[in-house]
Amino acid sequence: MQMSGAQMVIEALKHEGVDTVFGYPGGAIMNVYDEIYKQNNFQHILTRHEQAAVHAAEGYAKVTGKVGVAMVTSGPGFTNAVTGIADAYMDSIPLVVISGQVPMSLIGTDAFQEIDSVGISRSCTKHNYLVTDAADLPRVLKEAFYLAATGRPGPVHVDIPKDVTAQIAEFDYSRPVEMETYKPTTKGNARQIKKAIDAIAVAKRPLLYLGGGVINANAADEVRAFAKLTGIPAVETLMARGTMGADNPLMISMLGMHGSYAANMAMSETDLIIGLGARFDDRVTGKLSEFAKNADVIHVDIDPASISKLVNAEYPIVGDVKYVVEEMTTLAKGKIDAERYVPWLETIEHFNKLHPLGYEEEPGVIKPQWVIERIGQLLGEKANISTDVGQHQMWTAQFYPFSRPRQFISSGGLGTMGFGFPAAMGVKRGDPERVSINVTGDGSILMNIQELMTSVEYKLPVINVILNNHFLGMVRQWQTLFYDKRYSETDLSMQPNWVGLVESFGGVGYNVETKEEFDAALKDAVEKNVVAMINVNVSRFENVLPMVPAGGSLFNMMLEYKDK
Amino acid sequence: MENERRVVSVILQNEASALSRITDLFSARGYNIESLTVAPIPESKYSRLTIATSGSVRVIEQIIKQLHKLIPVLRVYEHADLVEKEMAMVKFPISENLSDIETLSKAYNGKIVNVGNDMIIAMVADEPKRVSHYLEAVKRFNPKEIVRSGTVALER
Ligand SMILES: Cc1ncc(C[n+]2csc(CCOP(=O)(O)OP(=O)(O)O)c2C)c(N)n1
Ligand SMILES: [Mg+2]
Numbered sequence: 001m002q003m004s005g006a007q008m009v010i011e012a013l014k015h016e017g018v019d020t021v022f023g024y025p026g027g028a029i030m031n032v033y034d035e036i037y038k039q040n041n042f043q044h045i046l047t048r049h050e051q052a053a054v055h056a057a058e059g060y061a062k063v064t065g066k067v068g069v070a071m072v073t074s075g076p077g078f079t080n081a082v083t084g085i086a087d088a089y090m091d092s093i094p095l096v097v098i099s100g101q102v103p104m105s106l107i108g109t110d111a112f113q114e115i116d117s118v119g120i121s122r123s124c125t126k127h128n129y130l131v132t133d134a135a136d137l138p139r140v141l142k143e144a145f146y147l148a149a150t151g152r153p154g155p156v157h158v159d160i161p162k163d164v165t166a167q168i169a170e171f172d173y174s175r176p177v178e179m180e181t182y183k184p185t186t187k188g189n190a191r192q193i194k195k196a197i198d199a200i201a202v203a204k205r206p207l208l209y210l211g212g213g214v215i216n217a218n219a220a221d222e223v224r225a226f227a228k229l230t231g232i233p234a235v236e237t238l239m240a241r242g243t244m245g246a247d248n249p250l251m252i253s254m255l256g257m258h259g260s261y262a263a264n265m266a267m268s269e270t271d272l273i274i275g276l277g278a279r280f281d282d283r284v285t286g287k288l289s290e291f292a293k294n295a296d297v298i299h300v301d302i303d304p305a306s307i308s309k310l311v312n313a314e315y316p317i318v319g320d321v322k323y324v325v326e327e328m329t330t331l332a333k334g335k336i337d338a339e340r341y342v343p344w345l346e347t348i349e350h351f352n353k354l355h356p357l358g359y360e361e362e363p364g365v366i367k368p369q370w371v372i373e374r375i376g377q378l379l380g381e382k383a384n385i386s387t388d389v390g391q392h393q394m395w396t397a398q399f400y401p402f403s404r405p406r407q408f409i410s411s412g413g414l415g416t417m418g419f420g421f422p423a424a425m426g427v428k429r430g431d432p433e434r435v436s437i438n439v440t441g442d443g444s445i446l447m448n449i450q451e452l453m454t455s456v457e458y459k460l461p462v463i464n465v466i467l468n469n470h471f472l473g474m475v476r477q478w479q480t481l482f483y484d485k486r487y488s489e490t491d492l493s494m495q496p497n498w499v500g501l502v503e504s505f506g507g508v509g510y511n512v513e514t515k516e517e518f519d520a521a522l523k524d525a526v527e528k529n530v531v532a533m534i535n536v537n538v539s540r541f542e543n544v545l546p547m548v549p550a551g552g553s554l555f556n557m558m559l560e561y562k563d564k
Numbered sequence: 565m566e567n568e569r570r571v572v573s574v575i576l577q578n579e580a581s582a583l584s585r586i587t588d589l590f591s592a593r594g595y596n597i598e599s600l601t602v603a604p605i606p607e608s609k610y611s612r613l614t615i616a617t618s619g620s621v622r623v624i625e626q627i628i629k630q631l632h633k634l635i636p637v638l639r640v641y642e643h644a645d646l647v648e649k650e651m652a653m654v655k656f657p658i659s660e661n662l663s664d665i666e667t668l669s670k671a672y673n674g675k676i677v678n679v680g681n682d683m684i685i686a687m688v689a690d691e692p693k694r695v696s697h698y699l700e701a702v703k704r705f706n707p708k709e710i711v712r713s714g715t716v717a718l719e720r
Contacts, residue, residue, distance in 0.1 A: 122581070
């Protein structure tokens, strides 16, 4: 069928089953917006900033497992979106980001709102396209969705000059994607899988090291089944929270810079790491030369470049975690005896008892960790939990009882303050039945505060819980520990009237000083079902512990901090 | 870890931004490029790119994997046993000894390719190391300009 480039965008989104587009219009993308006006296949959600549009698409993608879609105009529209795109790239989130571009005839002339968008996005996308002919659009858009969702997922950027959106060409979306140069491996090598199982069978202290790839591959059930069958304990990265489930007896905890003592000690003592969809990030390993010194490594990942990048893998397995773990489970039956690892589990239990994850209550002040535990007690499985970046993020990861994959939505690789609120809107859109909580800080929340308007307009009631320490807390913590308490530019004593702020957009706000007030505020916010801000004043100088100082060894954790 | 020199060939789709994807990758990840040549493969939609690089074994392995990961890349070869050639052209003042230059160039698979009013141009095509020797050897003829092509290679 003959149609304009702009119509093709709408048609392609329809064929891809897209029900939501987060975006913001402008000159170069107006032809497409004109077609959005005329259609009702999907809802367009007008965020109040392009960065928020991309984060919302990320939240939507993370909670649903589908490809998130964002749309922006050229120049500043695109550059505003870059932080979100980079965030999705670092955390392997499937997105298609469509941007307008100045007309072809003006490209290269420093035209109004011209920027070399594909030049900018090249290093933070899985792939990108500058479409120079409308006839290419059906193929390009189809490839974009395919690339975003398959293999190691990631953001794909499609830049479309304005004249291309007006150009008429043939639209045929029935042609299957044919990419000679892109064929992700999904099945793992059978011989390698067998070797890995043999290695597990003779190991004394094997450890499942679970990363975000397990969630991307929808492999949590398979991983739980494998753990149960073999009796092998597990640690999770930040991105993998929820995979095992908090009440799983084989679940140790999160590992890494703010991992639990038991998790980090288990990683330091293991003789066989079974890495699944994890990438040995520096926030996880600490000092590499001291990391898991006595361990061999089985590394299963869809991305061959992740394997042996930082830590050499004796058993590299390139493949989809879901498929490989299924195979491993089949092979493990009758071959691996859970009894074998009981002494290892006892060692871990000992670590756990020695230094359990915890905090000290103080009279008259709310501890931030308590707030997280309390949300967990009150809402538990019923809520999806997004976070911003900082101490509140780590406490959430440590203390919330995550029970399922895709329950925890957080910016891991890029660590983007301002992620939480728009992401939580996308989460609400993707999973409307559940409560969408954003645990945030008094610093982070102001980085996308304009989304209060979007949240009200589109009835995406996010409950923002501010763990308010009147500080850029995480930076303040480093200043306390490593900079002799020189609190350079981290004091946030100057604060807005939070309740007034949220009310001015049409939401509800609460100032909370006591535990009782917190319970009441959360209950009320859930009932009111509009965007909410619960401002909880928490102890100001609380530190996230344990802590492995940057560059230190994983087993050298700071377990407590006593002020001199 | 010891750095070794490696020559990597990449077969990639002819598209406007293919080359920048490669060079961006090298700069973003801090890999070395000693030389880089690229030209279309006749009668195909692919180009062949030859990169001479150096790094530890682990870095070389990452380079290859990261190149593979680029969507328009069809194949990556890391050459162990290869025939490698590079070309160089040198401009000399006409006052220099033409026949000495010619003899020297011949020894390096080359010749005089142009004689003008006030200068001569010689070219050689040989292994990169030998090209370096040649450029060293011709220093005494007061070369005015030197251009090297970068290496190309084929597996034996
Ligand atoms: C966009 C951005 N800028 C700066 C940082 C560096 N940074 C990391 S945590 C943090 C403090 C966050 O403060 P707040 O949101 O109040 O959270 P808290 O640590 O106090 O819980 C900062 C500035 C960042 N991660 N992202
Ligand atoms: Mg704070």
